[in-house]
Amino acid sequence: MSPADDLDASTERRLLRSVVQVARHAFGAAAASVFLVDPDTRELVFEAVAGEGDDKLVGTRFPAGTGIAGWVASSGQSMLVDDLRESRQFDTKAAQSTGYVPDSIMAAPLFSGDACIGVLEVLDRGAEMPAREMADVALLDLLADQAAIGLELLTRLRETSPSRRSDKAMQLLAMAEALLANTHG
């Protein structure tokens, strides 16, 4: 995507794009992606991806509770699986629909308070450093936390700024009314 596209996108989207880019880079991964949980249907909605598969996937929905991301979203616990290609029947449908069949998946939940609002997933992290499983999961947890905090701040900002704006408008209105009252008085 070009920088101009990036500026057009919402802050949320830019944040999530940035998160997946950082995650992909940090792990030397084939791809990183982030899903958000639809609060009404509890489906997982593909929000951003870096690497294999691309932005045309954004908006794709997956049923709640399916696959690794689904389990992570339902349980609130991170998870790492390897050797997926050796498994004869790893969720091939979902994997093929994303255009890339990974050998390993690492996924961590995004929390807002005590609710899981999304999942950060890394596909095929680089294998240069062996036996780093738990450290990798710990780092992914930290990245997921940062993404979740960013989203929460944006949500709060959107919730509070209109009312503040209207407060200001009300204050201006009151001041104007007072001035008018003085001139009439």
Added chain:
Amino acid sequence: MSPGPDAPTRPATPGAAPAASAVPTESAAPAEAEPVAPPWRGGAHRHVVGVPAYGARTSGGGSGEFPLADLPGVGPAWAWGGADGAGVRVCVVDSGVEGGHPLVGEVDRSVTVVDREDGTVGIADCPPTDVAGHGTACAGVIRAIAPGVSLSSARVLTDGKNGSGDALLAGLSWAVEEGFDVVNLSLATTRQALAASLHELADRAYFRRCTLVVSAHNRPVPSFPWSFASVVSVASHDEDGPMTYYYNPAPPVEFHARGVRVPVAWPGGGTIRSTGNSFAAPHIAGLCALVLSKHPWLTPAQLKTVLFQCAANVAHRTGGAHEPGR
């Protein structure tokens, strides 16, 4: 693993600078102003005092030795030598279990949480299937440790709209009431509103001789029920032995079992390698089944004592700590 990357995220250990400097020091040695803890007592986490326990990271390698345990005759050979778990009923409360998987075998009872019309949740029998794969993985670990157990499944992670909290309570409650000897719960909830109900349920299980083996949440958020004293809580170590486990000198998580690159069953008959505390808990659940198949009269408290006694870092009469347990 290297402790480096996650070191800054760990909670401060006792005696760390902020705590020490907050207390006026009277003795000449400010760093050792606090009473010296006996060697078998691990450091207390700052966050467990009076508040729900937080997450527990994976232990790298073994823990410190425990030289004081001395129950003559109680060791791995006594506890589970020759046992296969026969006669013990284990329930996996998770995403379901795929029956007939080569690593899982037969699933004796399979139920799922269902949404009732009045908005509450109920329990209904269902075919032994697993859309997420996680429960199947846990069941396979238990079967590998204790081939003779009777395995059942309660699916609480559903695709319904009900909060997973209600489903968790319903499924766990069912498993306790059904009188399973061991319940594996590789799940945690972060919802404070559920803490009291889960606590009551964990105590009920404890007094009904139903041992809850629960995986510790792996991140620093308050979560339940692994942090309760009435359950057997498990986090991961990074070694390869399926029977190798350690007692953790710094609870609330009490045991560390294999949880890194564990070969586990995956739906469709396959096998993958998976990492997480989720897969450490079923190792201990399987061990509990082995012990109970030889010593069915053990209460959960006695069972936990046996687990402590046989942990790889607790010295038993055959020799020092850190020797192969079997």
